[in-house]
Amino acid sequence: MTEPSAEEALPDLAWPELPEPRPELRGEIRRACASELSPRRGPSVGARVALTLALAAGVVVVLALIALGKERPSSAGHTAFFGAAGWGVVQTAVVGLALARPGRRAAGGLWLAVALGVPLAFIGYLTLAASSRLPLGEFFRGDHAGGALGCGLHALLFGAIAAAGTLFIWRRTDPFSPALSGSLVGLVGGLTGATAIGIACPAGETWHLWIGHGATVAVLALAGWLLGRRVLAP
Amino acid sequence: MSAAFAFQLEAWLVGPARPALRLWSRVARVAQSEPSLEGLMERYVDGDARAFDALYDQLTPRLFGYLLRLTRHRERAEDLLQITFTKIYRARSSYLRGAPVLPWVFAIARRSFYDERRAAKSRSEELSRDGTLPEPHSEDADVPVDVSEALDRALERMPETYREAIVLTKLTGLSMTEAAQVLGTSPTAVKLRVHRGYNFLRQELERFKR
Numbered sequence: 001m002t003e004p005s006a007e008e009a010l011p012d013l014a015w016p017e018l019p020e021p022r023p024e025l026r027g028e029i030r031r032a033c034a035s036e037l038s039p040r041r042g043p044s045v046g047a048r049v050a051l052t053l054a055l056a057a058g059v060v061v062v063l064a065l066i067a068l069g070k071e072r073p074s075s076a077g078h079t080a081f082f083g084a085a086g087w088g089v090v091q092t093a094v095v096g097l098a099l100a101r102p103g104r105r106a107a108g109g110l111w112l113a114v115a116l117g118v119p120l121a122f123i124g125y126l127t128l129a130a131s132s133r134l135p136l137g138e139f140f141r142g143d144h145a146g147g148a149l150g151c152g153l154h155a156l157l158f159g160a161i162a163a164a165g166t167l168f169i170w171r172r173t174d175p176f177s178p179a180l181s182g183s184l185v186g187l188v189g190g191l192t193g194a195t196a197i198g199i200a201c202p203a204g205e206t207w208h209l210w211i212g213h214g215a216t217v218a219v220l221a222l223a224g225w226l227l228g229r230r231v232l233a234p
Numbered sequence: 235m236s237a238a239f240a241f242q243l244e245a246w247l248v249g250p251a252r253p254a255l256r257l258w259s260r261v262a263r264v265a266q267s268e269p270s271l272e273g274l275m276e277r278y279v280d281g282d283a284r285a286f287d288a289l290y291d292q293l294t295p296r297l298f299g300y301l302l303r304l305t306r307h308r309e310r311a312e313d314l315l316q317i318t319f320t321k322i323y324r325a326r327s328s329y330l331r332g333a334p335v336l337p338w339v340f341a342i343a344r345r346s347f348y349d350e351r352r353a354a355k356s357r358s359e360e361l362s363r364d365g366t367l368p369e370p371h372s373e374d375a376d377v378p379v380d381v382s383e384a385l386d387r388a389l390e391r392m393p394e395t396y397r398e399a400i401v402l403t404k405l406t407g408l409s410m411t412e413a414a415q416v417l418g419t420s421p422t423a424v425k426l427r428v429h430r431g432y433n434f435l436r437q438e439l440e441r442f443k444r
Contacts, residue, residue: 234325
């Protein structure tokens with residue numbers, strides 16, 4: 001699609017002039033916005049990016065340290081390693097390419113696809129990485145469900161810490177599409193929690209991975225969508 | 235002294251210095267030109283009230299024109315202008331330094347408008363003083379008297395997505411890229427909306443001429 005030509009833009013018409021607001025409004029706005037001004041320097045983009053990455057890495061490291069003493073099968077180690085690698089890529093892309101350049105990032109459709117596609121891809125990854133699968137009835141009869149719920153709550157807690165911290169660091173920076181940015185923040189927060197719990201918990205059963213490790217990503221992405229407009233918009 | 239001789243003399247004296255003079259006049263023009271919005275915003279963030287005045291002067295005509303087209307109501311547009319500047323004031327520490335100011339400000343104004351409209355929808359319809367519902371407007375029944383009024387009416391009747399794209403690019407002078415940032419879409423989508431908007435206007439105005 002090329003730019004509209006000068007002819008197409010109907011140049012011969014008497015296009016309306018830009019009107020002025022009433023003159024007193026200037027004084028009112030000036031009183032509200034420019035009297036007793038003090039310097040309000042916020043962190044630079046680089047500092048915000050660094051803080052966000054440090055926060056997420058900190059959450060993962062804390063749970064990794066907790067997991068150090070535990071015995072774990074090598075398959076669980078591989079799942080955690082590749083999960084962490086994927087999380088690192090998504091986290092860096094979202095922070096560096098979406099949050100750091102709210103007005104200048106690629107079209108919203110791409111990031112909407114990321115916000116919807118990554119949780120699905122993550123669930124798919126957990127399904128492929130699972131080492132066993134119990135029938136649903138048996139999973140809920142034994143203490144498996146309690147274990148998965150415990151993991152889920154831990155993942156949610158650590159993910160929420162990362163997401164809330166990220167929302168705070170980037171608050172009021174995105175008037176363009178704050179709900180989408182909030183969803184992306186929730187997504188990376190959820191991935192942080194899921195990665196952290198993936199390192200700490202050696203379970204490889206499918207239902208456990210879905211409920212205990214994967215659900216937090218979808219839950220926090222949705223919560224971020226709802227919160228983003230309130231927190232990220234100026 | 236003849237004019238030709240004077241011209242020769244001027245060329246002889248000033249000629250060698252002409253490139254330097256041209257460079258100097260260009261430097262002077264740049265120095266005298268309006269400071270950029272981004273520079274003014276950074277000074278405002280640093281607490282310079284005069285930078286706010288300059289920002290207000292540069293932004294208000296376009297911003298108010300945009301809000302007036304969105305609201306079609308002068309007082310609401312003025313309220314929204316005030317809300318927009320208050321939000322800029324509160325969010326000035328969150329302004330990402332160096333980021334383009336124009337799309338940032340217009341996006342804040344647009345969001346304020348939609349928030350206000352959402353809130354207004356949830357309120358019950360206002361009653362007139364005697365407690366009855368207000369009479370519906372009968373503007374559509376009127377026949378426009380001239381092309382300018384017909385254009386105004388056509389702009390009001392136009393689908394909102396097209397109208398916003400045309401108001402941003404044609405009336406407030408934003409580039410396609412800036413308008414795309416404000417609308418949260420791609421420049422190609424904005425061009426398409428503008429193109430369809432002009433087609434709509436053309437059809438409406440042809441109908442008026444008939």
